[in-house]
Amino acid sequence: MKKINPLGLFIILILLFIVFGPLIIPLPPLDGIQPMESLVYYDSQFMEIDGVDVHYHEIQSDGETLIVLLHGFGSSTYSWQKVMLPFSTFGSVLAYDRPGFGLTERVIPYEDVDTNPYLL
Numbered sequence: 001m002k003k004i005n006p007l008g009l010f011i012i013l014i015l016l017f018i019v020f021g022p023l024i025i026p027l028p029p030l031d032g033i034q035p036m037e038s039l040v041y042y043d044s045q046f047m048e049i050d051g052v053d054v055h056y057h058e059i060q061s062d063g064e065t066l067i068v069l070l071h072g073f074g075s076s077t078y079s080w081q082k083v084m085l086p087f088s089t090f091g092s093v094l095a096y097d098r099p100g101f102g103l104t105e106r107v108i109p110y111e112d113v114d115t116n117p118y119l120l
Contacts, residue, residue, distance in 0.1 A: 036103060044077070046103075055103035056096035059084055065091025076102025 044057040057077045067087050069080045077095040087093045097104035 039103060041077075044103075052099055052107055053105040054096055054099070056094060057084065058095075059088040059093045061088050061092050063091040067091055067093045069093065069095040071095070071098065071101065074101070078102070 040055070041057055044055060046053050046055055048054070055077065057080075067090065069077075069084070069087075071077065071079045076097045080093075080095040084093045084095060100106050
């Protein structure tokens with residue numbers, strides 16, 4: 001039978017503690033968490049689309065043109081805050097948070113759902 005090296009066992013235990021230690025230690029409650037209502041723009045709204053509450057910000061104008069602003073990965077309608085008003089001179093402007101980003105609801109796809117909400 002092969003003897004266990006005490007140094008190797010010690011290193012394995014240290015590595016296990018480094019990997020799983022943060023999952024075992026309880027975190028204190030977070031201070032300064034703001035409710036979602038305080039993060040919403042004064043003129044933004046929510047609309048339910050296929051059972052998902054989608055947050056959007058819209059500036060309407062008289063023109064026939066609609067400019068839809070899509071944010072990138074890890075972003076939100078906040079990305080377009082400074083350009084929405086200048087774009088509104090060309091037509092109506094719509095920016096929305098894609099599912100799982102910004103203030104739009106996070107959805108866990110289920111097997112009995114026909115569409116994937118993250119393809120919006």
